[in-house]
Amino acid sequence: DAKTTQPNSMESNEEEPVHLPCNHSTISGTDYIHWYRQLPSQGPEYVIHGLTSNVNNRMASLAIAEDRKSSTLILHRATLRDAAVYYCILRDVNYGGSQGNLIFGKGTKLSVKP
């Protein structure tokens, strides 16, 4: 699976939008972009995923660049509960021969100030 690059940390104010970037310049045409987040003392939690088109769900929006070499996770109104480590992960739709292995990097630690 191709590699992703994320900032180590970001800060946001409560009730403001947050844009979490992810670069994946070596993405292949069959790679899905997944986002997970991990709240303190909990296991990771699925947030959203997409292939080419922008995606929205109740948790967040995913904006994918036209060339797919970058994407942005958008939290529309950050709350204190959104303080977590956010992981951007690429996953080949055909698994690249490995069905079990989601490769987590270090992610972006998001802090939310009241």
Add this chain to the structure above:
Amino acid sequence: DTGVSQNPRHKITKRGQNVTFRCDPISEHNRLYWYRQTLGQGPEFLTYFQNEAQLEKSRLLSDRFSAERPKGSFSTLEIQRTEQGDSAMYLCASSSSGTPNVLTFGAGSRLTVL
């Protein structure tokens, strides 16, 4: 269904002892994963089951580690002759065949080896 359940949540043991962790996945999920996470790092893949078959094992899964999923439901991860380097959070996750990359994680079992 209350999600993925892991027990025990915390385990402190002395070097050289054996420990076993249990994971109860979401009942309709046929895929089960084990990951390990050390402080400040993202989760690292250990092994993956589809039903009762163990289909993938990471190089991280040394001979002292064994995982089973005997009836395709709950799974156990045993570590024999524990070493201090085994201290970590052990995470279990499950997913369905329909959405294989949407993993639901448990809260993890934290192991401390003294």
